[in-house]
Amino acid sequence: MSLSYLVDPLKYIVDLPSAIINHASESLGSYASLVSENASLRDEQLVRQTQLLKLDALEKENVRLRALLENSFKLGEQVLIAELLSINTAPYEHILVVNKGTNFGVHEQQPVLDANGVVGQVFRALPLTSEIMLITDPNHAIPVQINRNGLLTIAVGSGQLNQLNLPFLPSNADIRPGDLLITSGLGGTFPQGYPVAVVDEFTSQPNKPFANITATPKSLLDRNRELMIVWSHSSPVPLISKPNAAAEPMTSPSPVPTPAPANE
Amino acid sequence: MNKSLWLCRVTLTIIVAMCLRIAPWSHTLELYNPDWVLLVLMYWSAALPERIGIFSAWTYGILTDVLTGQLFGQHALAYSLVIYACLKLHKRLRQYTLLQQVLFVFFGLLLAQLIFFFIKNLQHLAQFNSDFWLPVMTGTVCWPLIYIVLRSIRIPNNVK
Structure with a gap:
């Protein structure tokens, strides 16, 4: 929206004092603390x-095995680091503003991560800035999976920065405090396999169909200055079956695929 | 006051108001953050009714919508309606004492907040809690300050 060129500079002006303070505290940091x-x-x-070395081999193996199963495998993702602008557009809404916009190729519904897990998704992309809705916003829901047993469910924002709700699991669901929730990749917005939250409370309600489950987000939602905006490649690795194999499926055994380059 | 001078002053004060609107207050303070843009617009429309009219209010409302990422046009609607009332009553408003002005400003801010509530209700986002109305109270309390500051900007060498 071109109108935002008029008002977006204001966001940078308002961010200026805290940016200066940050910069000063970085440049005045003592030598010893920097060394440590x-x-x-x-x-x-x-x-x-060393972990990555192992991951690389595992990823290649995964591509190979999935190809044997005639399944598609998404390639690695590309990320852009965006810095938070310390401004505050509307109370009650968990929306952050970052300093990268459509000029950097950011578009709506892109997943946003930090070093610990999923932060949210791009809600509105303007030319110079973009707004990110956190996973804890009451209007946000994210499809998740329990890492231990693969149980699929949806985590809904609670309106508090340290809590997610899992309102759609029955009282006998196999879930317990300490379970890690990861993105399931359903819905297509978030890539699969990123940590989202840790279950911290499970109480069954005898007179209601669903249990009362809360989880704590893994990412430091209110203590981050840098976030990663992710492009997950929408085109999966081509299937091993040839185009003409679609006409006669499941007849000839698939040849061993050439594993696609799994770059980062 | 010549044309470029008043335009410059009005624009600058509104830019400051917009910055205050999105300033990073702490979580408790942000609930009290009043609608600075509307307060400044109310002052200018009463002081310069032939210059600051409904169209300017609408324009700044649209810009505030873009700035805060709210539903496009909700600030424009609320600001135009409140400024219309200000323009209608500006002669009376000038005769009022500061205390009477405060009462008028309270109803102006309340009208704007009611329109926001109505629009939120249409989007099914409204939650009826008392915190939603806090900006009206703080805005009312801030009016004397805004009045004095903007008056000293409008009439720089006010010798009494």
């Missing part, structure tokens, strides 16, 4: 790197 932070980050990177 650097060391801890190095250690962390080493650990992650």
Whole structure:
């Protein structure tokens, strides 16, 4: 919307004081604390790197196995790091404003993550900024899956920053406190397999059909300054079956696929 | 006051009001954040009724909609209606004492908030809680401050 070119600069003006304070505290940080932070980050990177090595091999294997099952496998995602603008557009709504917009190719309904899990989705993309609806907004719902047993359900925002509700599970559902909820990939907005929340309370209500389940989001919804906007490739890896195989399905055994390059 | 001068002053004060509108208050304070843009518009429409009319109110309302990401046009509607009342009553408003003005501003802000509530209700988003009406109270309390500040901007060398 072109009108937003008129008012979006205001958002940057309002963000300026806190940006200056942040910058100052970064540049005035003492040498010792920076060194220790650097060391801890190095250690962390080493650990992650080794995990990634394993992940790479696992991903390749997964592509191969899924191809054998004639299933599609989505490639890795591309991310853009966006910084939060500390402004506040409307009370009662859990909406953040970040400094990347359609000029960077951001579009509506893109998933937004941080280092710990899912944050929300792009709600409105303007040229210079975009608004992100958090998963805890009362109007937001995200399809999730319990990591332990694959049970599918929907997590609905509660309006509080530290709570999600799972209103659609029966009282005898196999779920217990401490279960990790990950995105199920249903609905198409969020890519599959990212952590969303941890179940922290499960109470069955004897006189009602559904249990009362609450979960705590994994991502630090109110303590983040950098968020990742994700492009998940919408075109899956081509199926191994040839185009003419569609006419006569399940007749010839599929040849071994050439695993598509699983880049990051 | 010549044309470019008043336009510059009105625009600048409204820009400041818009910045205050989206300023990052803490979670408790943000419930009290009044509708600064409407307050500033009310002052200017009473002070310069031949310059700031319904059309300006509508324009700034549209800009506020874009700024805050609300339903497109809801601020435009509310601001036009309140400014219409201000224009109708501006002669009376100038005779009022500050206390009477405060009462008038209270009803103006209440009208705007009622329109927002009505629109939220149409979208099935309305929750009837008392916090929703807090900005009306803080806006009313802030009016004397706004009146004094904007008056000193409108008449810089006010020698009494």
